[in-house]
Amino acid sequence: MLEIAALSHTYPDGHVAIRGIDLTVPDGQLVSIVGPSGCGKSTLLRCIAGLIRPTGGKVVLNGQPVTGVPEGLAVVFQDYSRSLFPWLTVRDNVALPLRRRGKSKAERREAAMAALESVGLAGAARKYPWQLSGGMQQRVSIARALAYQPSLLLMDEPFGSVDAQTREDLEDLVLQVHRAEKMTILLVTHDIDESVYVGDRVVVLGPSPTGVVADVPVPLPSERDQIETRALPEFIGTRAKVGRLVRGGHGGADVTNAGPATPDPRAADVRAACSDG
Ligand SMILES: Nc1ncnc2c1ncn2[C@@H]1O[C@H](COP(=O)(O)OP(=O)(O)OP(=O)(O)O)[C@@H](O)[C@H]1O
DSSP: OEEEEEEEEEOTTSOEEEEEEEEEEOTTOEEEEEOOTTSSHHHHHHHHTTSSOOSEEEEEETTEEOSSSOTTEEEEESOHHHHSOTTSOHHHHHHGGGGGGTOOHHHHHHHHHHHHHHTTOGGGTTSOGGGSOHHHHHHHHHHHHHHTOOSEEEEESTTTTSOHHHHHHHHHHHHHHHHHHOOEEEEEOSOHHHHHHHOSEEEEEOSSSBOEEEEEEOOSOSSOOTTHHHHSHHHHHHHHHHHHHHTTSOOOTTOBOOOSOOOOOOOSHHIIIIIHO
16 A cells, blocks of 8 residues: 655755645556646656655655565656666566566576566567667666566656557556556656556646646546547547646546646666666
C-alpha cells in the first residue's frame, strides 16, 4: 500500500511544484497519472521514489515512511538514451541492479535473460545499447526494472520517445507484466488515451502548483486489446471525461473530486543501477 498525505514540495528557489497531494494506492493497482505540462508530475514521482525530500507531508510505503529510495522500488524514465550504460552489454545492464538483491553472478545473469525474454529481446543480450533502436532500448530499461522484481514500479512518460506501433506494444507489455507479477505501477503519461487504456484508475493533476483534480475509475475489463478495448463505449466515455478534466472542465457527474493533490515522478532502478554500479 502506498499512502501519500498532504504532500507538498517547494524547490530551493521558491518554486512551489506540489501543494497538498493526498493519494492512496492499494497493492497491485496500475494508476495512470495525467496533468498539464510542467504541473509537477515528475516532482511527485521523485518524492515517491525518495530521490527528493518533500518539504511538506509524507509518503508511506508498506507502512514505512519513505526517507530515501525504498527497497523494492524500480523506475523507468522516458529518456532511455541516458538510463542505460553504453559500456555494458544489454544483459549486464539488466543484471546490474540485482547486486542489491544479493544474487550471485550466475543468478543475476539468469534473471536478466528471463527478463529480456519477457520483452522479446533475448537475442540482443550480448549487444550494446547503442546498437539497438530507441524502442528496443526502452524495452531493455523495462526488462531491467522487471528483473529487479519491484513491488512498486514508477514509470515517467516511459513511451514518450518511441513510435506509435512500439508504444502500443510496450503498453501491452506493461499490462501483461502487471497482470502476471501483480506489482503496483504508477505511470505518468501525457497521452489521455494511453492513461485510460492501461490504467485501473486515472489520477488527474491540476496546473502548477499541482494537486489532485480528480480520481477517475476506469470501468474496463482487465483483459485489454488495442483495437477492441478502444472501441468500447466505456473507453470512449472515460477518455472524454479525462480529456475534459485535463483541459480544466469538470469531466462529468460521476467523477470523484479528490481535492488538492499532486503528481510527478522520477526514481528507481536508478538506485539499483547507480548505487550498485
Ligand atoms: N530543480 C528545480 N528547481 C526549481 N524548479 C524546478 C526544479 N525542477 C522542476 N522545477 C519546476 O517545477 C515544476 C514542475 O516540474 P516537473 O518536472 O515536476 O513537471 P512535469 O509535470 O513533470 O513536467 P512535464 O510535463 O514537462 O514532464 C516546473 O515548473 C519546473 O520548472
